Amino acid sequence: MNELAVHFEGVNKRYAHFTLNDISLDLPTGSIMGFIGANGAGKSTTIRILMGLVRQDAGSVRVLGHAMPAEQTSAKMDIGFVSEDMRLYGAATLGWHMEFIRSIFPKWDAPYATDLLRRFDLKAEQKIKGLSHGQRVKAALLLALARRPKLLVLDEPTTGLDPVARREVLGELMAVLADEDRTILFSSHNTLDVEQISDQITFIDRGRIIDSADKEIFLDRWRRLRLALPPDAALPHIPGVVEIGGSGRLPVVTTKSFEPGMVYACNDSGATVQAIDTMTLEEIFVANVQSRRQEQIA
Amino acid sequence: MNRRMIGRLIWKDWYLQRWIILASFVGGAISLAIIAKGGKAGFLVGLILLITVLVSIGAQLAVSTIVQERKEQTLPFVMSLPISYREYTASKMLGNLAIFLVVWLVMVVSSLALLAYPWDPHMGLIPFTAIMATEILLGTCLVVATALITESQGWTIGAIMVVNLAFNFFGYWVAHIHNIANGMESTKLMWTSSASVLLIGEFCTIALLLGLTFFFQSRKQDFL
Numbered sequence: 001m002n003e004l005a006v007h008f009e010g011v012n013k014r015y016a017h018f019t020l021n022d023i024s025l026d027l028p029t030g031s032i033m034g035f036i037g038a039n040g041a042g043k044s045t046t047i048r049i050l051m052g053l054v055r056q057d058a059g060s061v062r063v064l065g066h067a068m069p070a071e072q073t074s075a076k077m078d079i080g081f082v083s084e085d086m087r088l089y090g091a092a093t094l095g096w097h098m099e100f101i102r103s104i105f106p107k108w109d110a111p112y113a114t115d116l117l118r119r120f121d122l123k124a125e126q127k128i129k130g131l132s133h134g135q136r137v138k139a140a141l142l143l144a145l146a147r148r149p150k151l152l153v154l155d156e157p158t159t160g161l162d163p164v165a166r167r168e169v170l171g172e173l174m175a176v177l178a179d180e181d182r183t184i185l186f187s188s189h190n191t192l193d194v195e196q197i198s199d200q201i202t203f204i205d206r207g208r209i210i211d212s213a214d215k216e217i218f219l220d221r222w223r224r225l226r227l228a229l230p231p232d233a234a235l236p237h238i239p240g241v242v243e244i245g246g247s248g249r250l251p252v253v254t255t256k257s258f259e260p261g262m263v264y265a266c267n268d269s270g271a272t273v274q275a276i277d278t279m280t281l282e283e284i285f286v287a288n289v290q291s292r293r294q295e296q297i298a
Numbered sequence: 299m300n301r302r303m304i305g306r307l308i309w310k311d312w313y314l315q316r317w318i319i320l321a322s323f324v325g326g327a328i329s330l331a332i333i334a335k336g337g338k339a340g341f342l343v344g345l346i347l348l349i350t351v352l353v354s355i356g357a358q359l360a361v362s363t364i365v366q367e368r369k370e371q372t373l374p375f376v377m378s379l380p381i382s383y384r385e386y387t388a389s390k391m392l393g394n395l396a397i398f399l400v401v402w403l404v405m406v407v408s409s410l411a412l413l414a415y416p417w418d419p420h421m422g423l424i425p426f427t428a429i430m431a432t433e434i435l436l437g438t439c440l441v442v443a444t445a446l447i448t449e450s451q452g453w454t455i456g457a458i459m460v461v462n463l464a465f466n467f468f469g470y471w472v473a474h475i476h477n478i479a480n481g482m483e484s485t486k487l488m489w490t491s492s493a494s495v496l497l498i499g500e501f502c503t504i505a506l507l508l509g510l511t512f513f514f515q516s517r518k519q520d521f522l
Binding site: 048051052053054055069072073074075076077079080081083085086087088089090091092096100103104140144 | 300303306310313314370371372374375377378379380381382385519520521522
């Protein structure tokens with residue numbers, strides 16, 4: 001059995017005004033990866049390369065053991081794909097779409113599809129053009145999930161949804177995923193969505209992957225330390241400093257390598273640790289992006 | 299080539315275009331009925347209507363199955379299926395041609411049958427009709443190829459306009475080719491070498507167009 005569902009190695013893709021640079025990415029089988037980046041960071045291009053829809057200029061891509069894009073036909077038999085810019089045929093009913101997908105995928109699970117219809121509060125006889133945006137996203141998810149894919153690729157599925165529909169879609173998606181053992185790549189610029197679903201996080205910015213680790217590692221290691229320094233004292237050495245804010249004697253240090261021993265080290269050097277703030281994934285993402293951009297400028 | 303998937307995609311387009319296909323059959327039947335009614339005016343009106351039906355369905359198919367699929371963002375749905383772009387191209391070429399050919403064959407065979415109608419034969423018009431009907435087929439192939447290669451509504455509409463203009467000029471030119479024009483008024487079929495050369499040339503151009511479409515599509519790197 002292949003341990004990696006997705007393997008990118010040194011992938012490059014150059015456009016006139018955008019370059020995807022040296023993307024290396026591993027998605028182990030059975031994990032759920034949140035792929036976070038600002039608009040235009042390269043998430044969709046990476047996913048299109050993964051799906052074989054865009055050919056990389058350099059580097060290799062393997063999905064479920066298949067080389068992409070050459071073996072995309074075989075790979076896509078086991079991939080469920082839903083993207084923000086994907087639409088179904090407005091003039092046809094959801095039932096027609098289900099029948100169409102069933103005729104293509106031998107693993108189509110009809111009882112599961114019926115169950116999803118109920119859970120998503122959809123009706124098979126409804127025409128797609130009569131559905132709300134939220135219902136269309138749910139319909140696309142149903143079509144992707146009921147084919148029982150080994151890999152589920154969701155490219156910003158919640159973008160453009162109003163808050164209520166977004167919560168509904170995410171809630172249903174999490175409920176569906178809770179009892180499943182799937183490999184999922186979930187891209188979004190909304191860190192809250194990703195945080196709820198993923199167990200691994202990858203940040204992408206300006207066409208480069210800037211960080212990738214388990215979600216818990218990000219949440220455990222990223223901290224903001226609020227320090228108080230005695231007069232004329234220098235800032236103590238803190239590993240993994242990403243950002244230093246605050247004022248001269250009251251610095252706020254953001255570190256990506258926090259461990260409890262740091263507090264003692266700070267105290268030993270004369271500084272007082274007034275508070276240790278945990279960070280949300282959004283704060284981690286923003287701090288990460290800003291520090292990488294400053295590094296690039298420097 | 300994944301023939302099963304190509305078949306499924308062709309079936310999908312047939313289903314989604316079923317009302318257009320039905321409408322063109324109805325339009326074609328009305329035009330043929332007007333032609334069959336007889337008289338010079340009826341013949342001209344029916345002929346113009348029939349040409350309009352055939353040209354329209356060719357253009358409509360290319361726009362709604364290729365250009366609209368991209369514009370209305372249903373292409374990502376199609377490309378998420380287990381299919382390569384080469385197979386997608388094959389399904390669009392074959393699907394469009396199959397739908398068009400069904401309508402085209404019924405209309406052309408019926409027209410030729412009307413021209414050969416024993417009580418009022420216009421058999422002399424058969425070579426001209428065959429050449430012009432094939433010209434419509436060629437024009438449809440050009441529009442489909444343009445839509446597939448350029449993926450652009452503007453270019454496709456441009457191709458439709460060029461095809462329509464070319465049809466008129468081509469018809470005028472063919473009608474003035476000496477050994478075709480000579481037999482047009484006859485009640486007997488007068489097949490000439492010029493007619494054969496023109497027909498063979500048209501079919502060769504169709505084959506070339508199809509080949510070039512696959513060639514250009516296979517060189518594309520990005521499909522979305």
